[in-house]
Amino acid sequence: MKMDQRILTELADLESRSQLRQLEAARDIDLGSSDYLGLASDPRMKHTVREALDAAPRVASTGSRLLSGHDEVWTALENDFACWVGAEAALYFTSGYAANIGLLSAIVHPEDIVFSDSANHASLIDGMRLAKGRRIIFPHLDLNALEDELRRNQSISGARFIVVESVFSMGGDRAPLRDLAVLAARHHAELIVDEAHATGVCGPDGSGCVAEAGLAGRVFATVHTCGKALAAAGAFVCGSEPLRRFLINRARTFIFNTALPPYFASQVSAGMHLAADAETERTHLSGLSAFLRDKLERNGFDTAGSNSHIVPIVLGSNDTALAFASRLQARGYGIRAIRPPTVPPGSARLRLSLTAKLSQRVLADLAGAVVEVRDEIAADHTVPLSR
Numbered sequence: 001m002k003m004d005q006r007i008l009t010e011l012a013d014l015e016s017r018s019q020l021r022q023l024e025a026a027r028d029i030d031l032g033s034s035d036y037l038g039l040a041s042d043p044r045m046k047h048t049v050r051e052a053l054d055a056a057p058r059v060a061s062t063g064s065r066l067l068s069g070h071d072e073v074w075t076a077l078e079n080d081f082a083c084w085v086g087a088e089a090a091l092y093f094t095s096g097y098a099a100n101i102g103l104l105s106a107i108v109h110p111e112d113i114v115f116s117d118s119a120n121h122a123s124l125i126d127g128m129r130l131a132k133g134r135r136i137i138f139p140h141l142d143l144n145a146l147e148d149e150l151r152r153n154q155s156i157s158g159a160r161f162i163v164v165e166s167v168f169s170m171g172g173d174r175a176p177l178r179d180l181a182v183l184a185a186r187h188h189a190e191l192i193v194d195e196a197h198a199t200g201v202c203g204p205d206g207s208g209c210v211a212e213a214g215l216a217g218r219v220f221a222t223v224h225t226c227g228k229a230l231a232a233a234g235a236f237v238c239g240s241e242p243l244r245r246f247l248i249n250r251a252r253t254f255i256f257n258t259a260l261p262p263y264f265a266s267q268v269s270a271g272m273h274l275a276a277d278a279e280t281e282r283t284h285l286s287g288l289s290a291f292l293r294d295k296l297e298r299n300g301f302d303t304a305g306s307n308s309h310i311v312p313i314v315l316g317s318n319d320t321a322l323a324f325a326s327r328l329q330a331r332g333y334g335i336r337a338i339r340p341p342t343v344p345p346g347s348a349r350l351r352l353s354l355t356a357k358l359s360q361r362v363l364a365d366l367a368g369a370v371v372e373v374r375d376e377i378a379a380d381h382t383v384p385l386s387r
């Protein structure tokens with residue numbers, strides 16, 4: 001009873017700060033989907049999965065990969081994936097969250113320092129929290145601040161890691177990977193890049209921003225999730241062959257996690273191959289993104305420096321973002337307000353993630369609806385209009 005009371009108090013507190021979240025099914029025009037290439041409903045994916053399932057001797061893995069759950073299909077898939085992104089080796093985890101936590105908690109020792117971008121995803125943050133080393137957070141993509149910190153902390157005995165996302169999940173902006181690689185080399189730091197939102201969408205054949213920057217095989221590690229553009233689930237940590245062997249032995253989210261069923265490797269593989277061939281979808285998606293950003297910016301909206309298929313509209317207060325979201329939802333748009341702590345205080349926003357299944361027509365209507373909603377809210381004095 002006491003515990004129930006505490007939980008209810010916390011929920012009431014979240015509600016009073018307009019931070020209470022609810023589960024809702026996606027709407028007709030889904031602008032929150034990570035199915036960037038539209039592969040989730042592609043008949044070729046379904047066909048592959050059906051065939052793999054029919055051919056599978058069992059539908060469950062029955063254990064972790066170090067026990068009964070390993071199957072050679074995973075090793076073959078890891079080799080193919082490493083080849084696609086230009087890395088020496090890859091290791092598959094059951095989610096991107098597990099990959100980031102497993103990698104960071106295993107690799108960072110107590111005497112090490114991790115330099116982490118302030119906009120990094122929760123899975124990276126949690127991985128660093130679990131790791132024993134020191135964490136220094138630098139302002140989002142402020143490379144001068146990062147270099148100052150690297151200089152200030154140059155005489156430590158341990159290793160130094162720089163951790164960024166290549167396409168940031170909440171801002172849709174991109175890390176300047178070449179500059180970061182130069183900084184890392186100059187200050188003897190290792191670069192770790194989370195490619196969750198770039199995999200399948202950016203770079204040669206969708207192989208990611210690290211490859212696009214000409215850095216394939218030259219950064220310490222990349223993390224590629226499979227639940228977004230690849231229409232599957234899980235994630236690969238890519239890097240050197242010794243790193244792969246090390247993670248098999250040290251990454252707790254790999255060791256103590258039941259493997260996914262072997263037939264699922266076929267879904268990941270199909271997602272990878274279809275994504276690699278999806279040049280038409282990539283070109284369409286990039287055109288859609290430029291079109292929407294332009295429409296919003298011309299109407300005075302702040303898109304937070306996005307230059308990708310993730311287009312935020314920064315609105316300021318939680319109440320303003322919620323008012324925009326609910327009015328757009330009432331018009332049939334699947335749009336969510338993203339609030340602190342997911343984004344910094346005062347930068348609540350709508351986050352539009354575009355997919356190749358959308359059209360310019362739909363986005364033109366959407367931009368019109370956003371402008372209409374702004375006018376409605378401006379006329380409705382009960383909603384605080386903040387920036």
Ligand SMILES: Cc1ncc(COP(=O)(O)O)c(C=O)c1O
Binds near residue numbers: 121233
């Ligand atoms: C940047 C980033 N990294 C990692 C993850 C976690 O991936 P997964 O959903 O596969 O656990 C996400 C998921 O939203 C993400 O946006």
